Amino acid sequence: MKQSLFITGGAGFIGSNFVRYVFQKTDLRMVIIDKLTYAGHKVSLAGILKSPRVKFEKVDIADTVAIRRLYQRYKPVGVVNLAAESHVDRSIDSPGDFIETNIVGAHVMLDQALQFWKTLPRAKQKKFRFLHVSTDEVYGSLGKTGLFKETTPYSPNSPYSASKASADHLVRAYYETYGLPALITNCSNNYGPYQFPEKLIPLALLNAMEGKNVPIYGDGLNVRDWLYVEDHCAGIWQAFRRGRLGEKYNIGGRNERTNLEVVDRLLDALEEFYPAARNPALLRKGICCYHELKTFVHDRPGHDRRYAIDASKIRRELNWKPKYDYESGIRRTVRWYLEHLDWCRAVQTTYQRERLGLKK
Numbered sequence: 001m002k003q004s005l006f007i008t009g010g011a012g013f014i015g016s017n018f019v020r021y022v023f024q025k026t027d028l029r030m031v032i033i034d035k036l037t038y039a040g041h042k043v044s045l046a047g048i049l050k051s052p053r054v055k056f057e058k059v060d061i062a063d064t065v066a067i068r069r070l071y072q073r074y075k076p077v078g079v080v081n082l083a084a085e086s087h088v089d090r091s092i093d094s095p096g097d098f099i100e101t102n103i104v105g106a107h108v109m110l111d112q113a114l115q116f117w118k119t120l121p122r123a124k125q126k127k128f129r130f131l132h133v134s135t136d137e138v139y140g141s142l143g144k145t146g147l148f149k150e151t152t153p154y155s156p157n158s159p160y161s162a163s164k165a166s167a168d169h170l171v172r173a174y175y176e177t178y179g180l181p182a183l184i185t186n187c188s189n190n191y192g193p194y195q196f197p198e199k200l201i202p203l204a205l206l207n208a209m210e211g212k213n214v215p216i217y218g219d220g221l222n223v224r225d226w227l228y229v230e231d232h233c234a235g236i237w238q239a240f241r242r243g244r245l246g247e248k249y250n251i252g253g254r255n256e257r258t259n260l261e262v263v264d265r266l267l268d269a270l271e272e273f274y275p276a277a278r279n280p281a282l283l284r285k286g287i288c289c290y291h292e293l294k295t296f297v298h299d300r301p302g303h304d305r306r307y308a309i310d311a312s313k314i315r316r317e318l319n320w321k322p323k324y325d326y327e328s329g330i331r332r333t334v335r336w337y338l339e340h341l342d343w344c345r346a347v348q349t350t351y352q353r354e355r356l357g358l359k360k
């Protein structure tokens, strides 16, 4: 049997896009390890799960015994660790879940990888890699100028980013202390198909389509650096194949936008593909323009002001560059959501786009 790659979190947003990417670009076998939380759905992998090249294991990455068994059973050629609790607002309400998955779970994946790797013959040890997928949020918040570099000191502000930062430190420690062949990617905000509708872009789109308010936190001037998800997948794949062990690679598309700019562009695109004048949900409420739905709401506690990524290292060393510009990415995304309302309904069983992150 061909050797397999472990992909944790493969039923989530980036994970499902990454599984599709690897499926199309290679002939590798994949083992998807996912707990199927509120954010993980097999429907995001429709079609692919039928392939004999793909195995699905519903397992919690923090379950040491189950993870050990998977390493022993499949003997992977490498691991791409995407599984995480990923939503900042939820981390404000329930930080414990983030500690458990993002720190304890990452540690279990690393430690069991090390135990397994030590049993491999030299030649296989040399090929094995553990790539940990992280975020730019570990660097904290920027002022009006400047970019996050790989050398920027960590300064996480939310329980989410603190948990991701902890995991990054553990990955580094496992490389430095035990020689586990590991590396890290730190990416900016992703957007595109299969993003769970708790995040700004799908939430704004779906609310607007249904004639509901589009919540904008604070003054709407916080800046994020947006990257189309397929470009992130390509960066992860390049780093996994050719990145230097023990290194970190920042990934980002230099698409800095205020949240207000993002929402305005989305609502314009929605008007183009689904005019408000033809949308019964808006007509019923006497609303003639999607922009009327924009609503300023209480700010997120500890809301980072600005993120911006310097991706020159991955460009230079691994020849990665984004394929999609912001305009084409946004248009593809809006069209995808309009054409996949069945997916949106299927994944929103326990969550109705209520406001999160104000509880504590």
Ligand code: NAD
Residues within 6 Å of the ligand: 008, 009, 010, 011, 012, 013, 014, 015, 033, 034, 035, 036, 037, 038, 039, 040, 041, 059, 060, 061, 062, 081, 082, 083, 084, 085, 086, 087, 100, 101, 105, 133, 134, 135, 136, 164, 186, 187, 188, 189, 190, 191, 196
């Ligand atoms: P997501 O929330 O859409 O998906 C996370 C997946 O992990 C889900 O399928 C979920 O079921 C699974 N999962 C959660 N806890 C688990 C556990 N204990 N065991 C096994 N599986 C578990 O997240 P996403 O946006 O796809 O993010 C994926 C990774 O990329 C995360 O590590 C995140 O920190 C990182 N990241 C995300 C972004 C972004 O903009 N979304 C940017 C940079 C980095």
Ligand code: TDX
Residues within 6 Å of the ligand: 086, 087, 088, 089, 134, 135, 136, 137, 188, 189, 190, 198, 199, 200, 201, 203, 215, 216, 217, 222, 223, 224, 259, 300
């Ligand atoms: O309803 C909203 N209104 C709003 O103004 C929501 C959900 C968000 N926002 C703001 C908060 C942020 O400034 O929009 C911006 C983007 O918010 P999110 O989509 O929640 O993303 P963010 O907090 O920036 O984090 C995302 O990017 C980095 C991912 O969720 C993380 O997993 C990733 O690491």
